Amino acid sequence: MAPNIVTPPVGSCGLVSDHPEFSPDFRARLRDALREARYDADGVVDALGGAAHAALGRGEPELAFRASRDAGALGVLIRLFLLGSTESERAVAGALPLDGALEAGLVRRVSDGIRAALDLRPHGDENTSWWVLSDLDSDVLGGPVPEDHVLGVGHASLSLIRATSRRPVGSLLDLGTGNGVQALHASRHADRITATDISERALALAKATFELNEVEVELARGEWFAPVARRRFDQIVCNPPFVVGPPRVDYVYRDSGLAGDDASALVVRQLPSFLNEGGVGQLLASWLHVRGEDWADRVHRWLPAGTDAWFVQRDVADPGLYVGTWLRDAGLDPKSPEGRAKAGAWLDWFAENDVEGIGFGFVTLRRTGGTPTVVCEDLRQAFDDPLGAEAAGWLDRVDWLRDHHAELLETRFTVPETVVLERVDNATDEGWQTAIRRLHRTDGPGWQHELDELATALLAGCRGALPLADLLELLAFGHGQDAEELTEAALPVVRELVRHGMLLPVDKDTGR
Incomplete structure (x- = not known):
């Protein structure tokens, strides 16, 4: 079947003859x-x-x-x-x-x-x-790239590819498609794909990429969500121009013209309204670490009502390191007069706005009719497994917790085989004494949780035989604890371990 490519309208930001x-x-x-x-x-x-x-x-x-x-x-x-x-x-x-x-x-x-x-x-x-297809990078060009440069498949693109869930969907939007690589991967699991970009050159290269690979994609040109106004999708992926700093556009592929982290905030605020009920959005984003403000509070304020959200912070960069990295990314020597001038303006903006660091990571959003779950957490350790499968599993587990919130105590749980317990003991006059009990999940992103003695004992009993209420009652009796107080303290820990796939409910019918 021939590719069904809807050619974007010609705008005023470039000549068609300049594009392939x-x-x-x-x-x-x-x-x-x-x-x-x-x-x-x-x-x-x-x-x-x-x-x-x-x-x-x-x-x-x-x-x-x-x-x-x-x-x-x-x-x-x-x-x-x-x-x-x-x-x-x-x-x-x-x-x-x-x-x-x-x-x-x-x-x-x-x-x-x-x-x-x-x-x-x-x-x-x-x-x-x-x-x-993309433009030649600065190393091949021997100098800075032009403003309408179309980036190749870089580390950010690859990280979003690995962080995107690949369950079959009917419709998918690739917002800000760039060279089109996200849409190529989407062709493996989406029936219909729409790709948008503000850059005429990016759409021309993406069009050539799709046609060369015989992949059917609808293309539309415009800013942010304007090309798909009043439409909804089952899944949205987005690698936005998330570089933070002064409100300027040096390079279309990375700069939004919005100040600070407003580009990431805009996508997070608007994306859920373009999802079907239960639809999922996944994007890369950056957020400012501002003096006196918790980053989780900052991103939480971006969210519209009725949205499950999982913010995973993969790194936090020092402002000086951040500026130098992005100057080199565009082929600018930080020691050159132009490089110093841009670095100076950038660092001044950070200082004026009390920016102490720049966070970067993945955001998973889902439109929900239930009570939303919002979790912000750090995941800075290295791991091998793609995060996309974990994001899909996280949403499933959030659904389970929402549907069974009143039944937790009646639920039988089990610790999966991929979860192990690490103990760190200190030598004392009385012998070895456990100082740290750390639960590790050996697959996925390798979640870790430190536990106290009572939590460790509770998990040891989670073998699928007894409901949680019975285990807590036995634990309270054996350790001389008040059962109600112990239950109140245990339930938040249980919910967090379930969200991270470190404690799984046992099916009542199959026992598994």
Whole structure:
């Protein structure tokens, strides 16, 4: 089936002729050439080998240059698009349809051969490989990127991909699609995809990406949610321009023109109204850590009524480190006059607004008709499992707690096999004495909870045989505690452990 792409209206922020346009004939010939050369995620790794591929990811290209020498057409494509080298016209013509590539603006002639004019690289998951088009980065350009630069698949994009739940949905909105990579992944689990962006160039590159990969997407141009006014979706993903600081736009892909963290606040406030009942939104966001204010209170104020929300803070950056990182990201030398001037204005704004740090993380939102659950928590440790599956499980567990809030004491619980208890003992005159009891979940994001002696004993009894009320009564009797007071103290701990998947209810019918 041919891609169903709705071309965005031409605006006044750029000339259509400046943007790539892949004809149907060229798309087909290019697709065939890329497939024949095995220029896909697995083919590149196979050609380079693990060591060279890993080195390339670290910004060390020499091993990849050496490994690509004997890789034929695939080696030419690797050097041209992944290594930024100049290749002979004859070599490039043997690897892809050169005439069409020149006309489409994919490559360009230079004095000694052919160079890439756009970034075209394989990207994939465990089942599928796609090609993603974007602009060349600052390292290849040799200087700062232009204002309408379309970013490639960077760390932020990859983190959102891993943090997005992949349950089947009917409709999905990719808000601020950029190069379109979020929509590519959405094509695996969404029946209908709509992608929007304010940038004409981003939509042109996303359109070419979707058509090259034969993925059906509806495209619409406009600011924030304006292109989809009065519409609702089952799922929304968003990688917004979340860089915080003065209200200016140096680069469209990262700057919103709004002051501070207002861009993230805007998306969080407005997104739930574009969801169907029970629909889920997932986005990257930044928030300010302001002197005298708790960051959780700040983001809580962004939320509209009727919204479950899970804010996961993955990092907090010092203002100076934050500014230097984003200057280098755009190809600006922080030591240059321009770099110092921009850094100075940025740091002045932070100081004037009492900003002590910048938080960054993931937000999961769900439109609900029940009593909303809002949780803000830190998750700064490294973990391997994608957060998307955990987010879906978190929402399921929130649903269970909401539906069974009056039945907790009658529920039988069990500790899953993936949860272990760590003890840290200190040597005393009487022997070893436990100082720390820490519960670890060994899968997912690796949640940890410190427990006291009574909580540890309670969990030891959670084997699915007795309801929670009976366990608490036995625990109170055995430790000389008041049963009502112990129950009142235990229920919040039980709810938190259930939310984190460290304590699971046992099905009354199956016993599992």
